[in-house]
Amino acid sequence: MADPGWNGALKALAELLAAGRPDARARVVLSHHFAPVYLLPATPVRLSHAELLGWARERLVSQFGESARNWQLVAQAEPPGDPFLVSTLPPERLSELDAVLATAGVRAIGLQPWLAVACNRYRASLGRGTAWLALAEPGRLTLARMQGGRFRALRSALTGPDPVRDLADMMARESLLEAEGTQGPVWLSNMHVPGSWQALAGRIELRQLGPAEQGMAAMLGT
Numbered sequence: 202m203a204d205p206g207w208n209g210a211l212k213a214l215a216e217l218l219a220a221g222r223p224d225a226r227a228r229v230v231l232s233h234h235f236a237p238v239y240l241l242p243a244t245p246v247r248l249s250h251a252e253l254l255g256w257a258r259e260r261l262v263s264q265f266g267e268s269a270r271n272w273q274l275v276a277q278a279e280p281p282g283d284p285f286l287v288s289t290l291p292p293e294r295l296s297e298l299d300a301v302l303a304t305a306g307v308r309a310i311g312l313q314p315w316l317a318v319a320c321n322r323y324r325a326s327l328g329r330g331t332a333w334l335a336l337a338e339p340g341r342l343t344l345a346r347m348q349g350g351r352f353r354a355l356r357s358a359l360t361g362p363d364p365v366r367d368l369a370d371m372m373a374r375e376s377l378l379e380a381e382g383t384q385g386p387v388w389l390s391n392m393h394v395p396g397s398w399q400a401l402a403g404r405i406e407l408r409q410l411g412p413a414e415q416g417m418a419a420m421l422g423t
Contacts (some may be wrong), residue, residue, distance in 0.1 A: 207235055207294060207297075210232070210235065211297060211298070211301050214298075214301055214302075215301050215304070215305070218301070218302070218304075218305035218307065219305065223305055223306075223307050224307070225306060225307060225308065226307070226308050226309075226310045227302065227307050227308070227309055227310065228309070228310060228311040228312075228313065229298065229302075229309050229311065229312050229313070230313055230314075230315055230318050231288065231290065231312060231313065231314050231315065232315060232338055232341075233314060233315060233316065233336070233338065233341055233343050233357055234338070234340065234341055235290070235294065236275075236288045236289060236290045236312075236314050237288065237289055237357070238286055238287070238288045238314045238316050238317075238343070238355070238357065239261070239286070239287050239288075239289070239355070240284050240285070240286060240345075240352055240354070240355035241257055241260055241284060241285055241286075241287055242284055243281070243282050243283055243284055243285070244256055244281070247281045250276070250278070253276055253285070254274050254276055257274055257276055257285075257287045258270060258272075258274060261274075261287070261289065269289070271291075271292050272289040272290065272291060272292070273289065273290040273291070273292055273295045273312070274287055274288070274289055275287070275288045275289075275290075275312050275313060275314065275317075277317045277320075279351065279352070280351075283351045283352070284351070284352050284353065285352070286314070286316060286317055286352060286355075288312075288313070288314035288316075288317070290312065295312075315336055315338070315343075315392075316334075316336060316343055316345060316355075319334060319336055319390050319410075320334060320345070320347075320352075323388060323390070323410055324350060326388060326408075326410065327347050327350065327388060328350070329349050329350055330348075330349075330385060331346070331347070331348050331384050331385035332346075332347045332385045332386055332387075332388060333345065333346055333347070333372070333375075333385060333386070333387040333388065334347060334388050334390070335368055335387050335388065335389045335390070336390050336392070337360075337364055337368070337389065337390070337391045337392060337394040337396075338392045338393075338394065339392070339393070339394055340359060340360055341357065341358070341359055341360060342357070342358055342360050342364060342367055342368055342371060343355075343356070343357040344356045344357070344368070344371050344372075344375070346375070354375070354378075356371060356374075356375070358371065363396070364394055364396050365396040365397055365398055365400060365401060368387075368389075368401065369401055369404055369405070372387065372404075372405050385406070386406040386407070386408050387401075387405050387406060387407050387408065388408050388409075388410050389407060389408065389409055389410060390410040391409070
């Protein structure tokens with residue numbers, strides 16, 4: 202993008218909305234550049250959704266300080282006893298996003314990180330065994346280990362000029378950290394990141410998925 206960062210994303214979104222005929226309501230898919238995603242451990246007891254958000258907020262506050270108390274949280278529902286995803290967005294960014302949408306006559310009816318959208322969309326492909334879901338967007342890779350269709354580990358990191366090598370390095374690191382190593386296929390969803398991804402075929406079992414859900418996903422870093 203000519204104007205990178207959050208302001209550039211908002212500008213790109215405004216141009217996208219002005220050029221198209223958007224629906225009055227939209228589900229917004231957020232880049233992990235702007236909405237970091239965390240994998241939190243399972244709660245000790247069954248909680249309602251509101252209680253889950255409160256529990257997650259306290260965990261984030263303990264890790265990042267009091268500034269996290271005001272973050273907008275989005276939690277991915279999982280069965281009791283399973284780790285779950287939480288994505289965060291500062292309130293001022295949510296207000297700015299709502300303002301851009303309102304100018305185009307659009308109201309956001311849901312916010313989700315790309316990882317949650319991709320997992321829900323491709324869960325059948327990921328299967329019930331060990332699998333990895335890799336999400337490539339400009340400047341960032343997000344890697345999740347799935348077991349039995351559930352999240353078990355999560356990594357997200359900035360990438361350099363060779364994102365293909367960065368993914369190979371991430372997988373090599375995981376093979377040292379995880380008892381399961383890197384067994385299982387790596388399912389790749391690539392949001393317009395160029396590279397010789399098939400060069401990984403001899404090192405890991407790479408399988409290509411389609412692009413992330415279209416629509417508002419295109420505005421954030423893509």
